Amino acid sequence: MPVRSILRDAEVDDAGMCEVRRQLAYVPQNPDIGEGKVRGLIESVFDHKANRELSLDQGELGELLEQFSLEQDILEKNHQDLSGGEKQRVAIIIAVLLRRCIFLLDEFTCCWSSRSP
Amino acid sequence: MHLSPGRVHLLLVIPFALILVFKLKLAKTTLIATGGMLLGSSLRGNIVGINNFYQDLRRNEDRYLYQLSTGATHMEAIMPYVRKNLRAALAPSLARTATMGVVSLPGMLTGQILGGSNPFVVVKYQIAVMITIFVAMSLSTALTFLLTTGVGFTEAGILKKSVFTGKEG
Numbered sequence: 001m002p003v004r005s006i007l008r009d010a011e012v013d014d015a016g017m018c019e020v021r022r023q024l025a026y027v028p029q030n031p032d033i034g035e036g037k038v039r040g041l042i043e044s045v046f047d048h049k050a051n052r053e054l055s056l057d058q059g060e061l062g063e064l065l066e067q068f069s070l071e072q073d074i075l076e077k078n079h080q081d082l083s084g085g086e087k088q089r090v091a092i093i094i095a096v097l098l099r100r101c102i103f104l105l106d107e108f109t110c111c112w113s114s115r116s117p
Numbered sequence: 118m119h120l121s122p123g124r125v126h127l128l129l130v131i132p133f134a135l136i137l138v139f140k141l142k143l144a145k146t147t148l149i150a151t152g153g154m155l156l157g158s159s160l161r162g163n164i165v166g167i168n169n170f171y172q173d174l175r176r177n178e179d180r181y182l183y184q185l186s187t188g189a190t191h192m193e194a195i196m197p198y199v200r201k202n203l204r205a206a207l208a209p210s211l212a213r214t215a216t217m218g219v220v221s222l223p224g225m226l227t228g229q230i231l232g233g234s235n236p237f238v239v240v241k242y243q244i245a246v247m248i249t250i251f252v253a254m255s256l257s258t259a260l261t262f263l264l265t266t267g268v269g270f271t272e273a274g275i276l277k278k279s280v281f282t283g284k285e286g
Binding site: 013014015017018021022024025026028030031032033034045047048049050051094098104 | 177179180183184185186187188189190191193197271272273274
């Protein structure tokens with residue numbers, strides 16, 4: 001894997017950061033992803049040049065929503081209106097869909113209630 | 118390398134220099150008159166635009182960094198901010214241009230009409246002038262955003278704090 005060689009040889013300089021970012025998925029503690037509808041935000045991630053070869057599979061997205069106990073109509077809600085736990089689960093779903101080999105998870109369950117998956 | 122006022126001025130001059138080169142065929146008086154007018158009028162859009170652009174990025178830094186973490190290039194990550202702040206910087210000028218000579222009359226135009234010039238000719242020129250200013254403002258503000266990103270961000274795409282403090286590091 002290219003990222004392993006970059007990390008092991010300590011070649012991660014400023015310019016190499018972009019290459020490293022393409023190998024990892026990050027779930028922040030307070031996922032402030034952006035403005036607008038959740039569906040649009042998820043799609044915008046897959047519009048980046050680095051993610052073009054991964055096409056967004058709507059069926060898989062629906063399954064993941066179900067697995068994380070999110071309603072399907074959450075996609076049509078505004079991201080700002082979601083609760084903290086919902087925002088975190090949306091960020092995790094994006095991370096899963098990106099199919100990266102390294103996951104950076106920053107206290108990603110801190111807003112979950114005991115009933116969340 | 119921080120964003121000193123001198124550097125910003127230099128960046129503001131580049132687009133106008135290009136505009137002036139294209140206008141060289143015109144008479145010298147026209148060149149100086151329109152050039153000065155465009156420089157002066159676009160300044161406000163540039164100052165407001167660039168200020169809001171960097172403040173907006175600083176306020177929403179988490180959002181911006183998240184976009185970078187998903188694999189967005191620096192350009193892809195700043196584009197929403199470029200779009201939003203370009204629109205905000207140009208909105209007043211666009212409203213002025215749309216109503217110019219029809220509803221809103223600037224002092225200079227009123228003076229011309231009161232001084233005895235043909236109102237139709239005066240209004241026609243005024244509309245042409247406003248459109249010229251608007252186009253120059255759009256181009257120069259967009260270029261200012263894109264040209265300052267070279268000094269406002271590190272190579273990894275992180276917003277430099279020195280943009281706001283003026284200090285290195």
